[in-house]
Amino acid sequence: MPDFINAVDPDRLTQFTRRLIQTPSLSREEQAVSRVIQDEMRSLGYDEVYTDELYNVVGVLRGGEPGPRLLFNGHIDHAGVGEMPDAFSGAIIDGAPYGYDGEVIYGRGACDMKGGVAAMVHAGAAARRLGLPQRGEVLVTCVSREEIAQGEGIGHLLKNGVTADFAVSGEATGLKVYLGHRGKFEMRLTTQGRTSHGGYPQGGVNAIFKMNRVLDALQKDYPLPSHPVLGPATVTALDINASPGALSPIVPDRCNLIVDRRFFPEETQEDLLAGFEELLAGIKAQDPEFKASLEPLKWFPAMFTEPTEPVVQAMSRAREAVMGQAGDFGNWYFGVDGTFLNQAGIPCVGFGPGNEFLAHTPRDVVPVDQVITACQVYTALIADLCGPNSEK
Numbered sequence: 001m002p003d004f005i006n007a008v009d010p011d012r013l014t015q016f017t018r019r020l021i022q023t024p025s026l027s028r029e030e031q032a033v034s035r036v037i038q039d040e041m042r043s044l045g046y047d048e049v050y051t052d053e054l055y056n057v058v059g060v061l062r063g064g065e066p067g068p069r070l071l072f073n074g075h076i077d078h079a080g081v082g083e084m085p086d087a088f089s090g091a092i093i094d095g096a097p098y099g100y101d102g103e104v105i106y107g108r109g110a111c112d113m114k115g116g117v118a119a120m121v122h123a124g125a126a127a128r129r130l131g132l133p134q135r136g137e138v139l140v141t142c143v144s145r146e147e148i149a150q151g152e153g154i155g156h157l158l159k160n161g162v163t164a165d166f167a168v169s170g171e172a173t174g175l176k177v178y179l180g181h182r183g184k185f186e187m188r189l190t191t192q193g194r195t196s197h198g199g200y201p202q203g204g205v206n207a208i209f210k211m212n213r214v215l216d217a218l219q220k221d222y223p224l225p226s227h228p229v230l231g232p233a234t235v236t237a238l239d240i241n242a243s244p245g246a247l248s249p250i251v252p253d254r255c256n257l258i259v260d261r262r263f264f265p266e267e268t269q270e271d272l273l274a275g276f277e278e279l280l281a282g283i284k285a286q287d288p289e290f291k292a293s294l295e296p297l298k299w300f301p302a303m304f305t306e307p308t309e310p311v312v313q314a315m316s317r318a319r320e321a322v323m324g325q326a327g328d329f330g331n332w333y334f335g336v337d338g339t340f341l342n343q344a345g346i347p348c349v350g351f352g353p354g355n356e357f358l359a360h361t362p363r364d365v366v367p368v369d370q371v372i373t374a375c376q377v378y379t380a381l382i383a384d385l386c387g388p389n390s391e392k
């Protein structure tokens with residue numbers, strides 16, 4: 001077996017991770033970090049490095065023989081800093097306060113996901129040291145605009161013809177193999193009433209009181225499915241307001257509720273809307289005065305890659321080769337760009353350093369040893385899928 005452990009240069013990888021964190025890169029402000037990544041890829045000996053007008057970076061490693069194309073994906077933007085102190089220090093500090101043995105790298109984007117990006121970029125270099133890829137091609141895609149939009153950066157690459165047979169998302173999984181995440185559907189639910197003077201409410205129909213029935217039904221009567229890996233679907237309310245106005249004595253004739261429903265790949269938008277319509281019909285059956293409407297607002301697709309997919313199997317083997325165990329499958333609580341790869345027909349598996357629950361928090365850190373281990377596992381994956389003895 002090739003020596004995946006020693007193929008990785010841990011000091012250089014750690015320094016590169018720190019440099020990424022020390023380079024601020026809010027969404028749409030990725031130019032500087034994009035340059036840092038391109039320079040690193042070039043000096044690590046990638047066969048080709050290119051960028052585009054969104055500052056996406058793609059590094060390519062070519063094998064000498066035909067074979068599969070393996071795509072690594074990570075995003076190079078980070079969430080807003082908020083109150084996080086010294087957010088771009090990239091300091092190496094004791095991990096104990098964060099629940100880790102050993103040292104962690106501190107800074108905005110550390111776990112989401114500059115640690116993962118650094119590990120992917122250096123896996124290319126480690127693979128090269130082992131004479132890989134021998135067959136096919138490895139693409140390391142570092143994309144912009146993940147945090148603010150619906151996969152704008154990765155969407156741009158896919159639209160421009162980037163494709164692959166297998167994909168890996170390096171978002172934080174705590175070094176477990178992840179299969180996907182629930183989707184998110186945001187919708188505006190409006191109840192309609194009839195205005196009257198606030199001093200004579202019996203002359204109107206109060207849309208807020210009608211919404212009260214909806215809130216009740218959502219908590220008591222709305223059935224939610226469950227998924228063996230992705231867990232339970234959920235529904236919650238994000239915002240509520242009424243009109244015409246807060247400070248005038250008018251019984252409101254409109255009340256708006258923003259609903260957040262987390263769903264599974266099997267569920268379509270039509271299914272979800274039908275479920276809500278049914279709930280509203282149930283209320284109407286008891287209250288003929290009840291009137292409500294639905295308006296879809298946002299849709300982020302669910303992601304689920306079957307455990308039988310070759311890329312999932314290969315990732316489990318790679319994890320076992322480096323860490324001794326394939327481990328259990330898991331899923332993210334948030335959405336990742338991997339969902340757009342799946343939608344494009346490129347089966348995507350998740351594996352990355354860091355704790356997903358620290359993402360976007362002031363406790364944003366990534367353990368040094370997890371970044372190094374992730375890099376070793378990625379290198380083992382390249383050997384598995386694009387190595388000499390692979391029959392896939």
Ligand SMILES: [Zn+2]
Nearest residue numbers: 075112113171
């Ligand atoms: Zn992320």
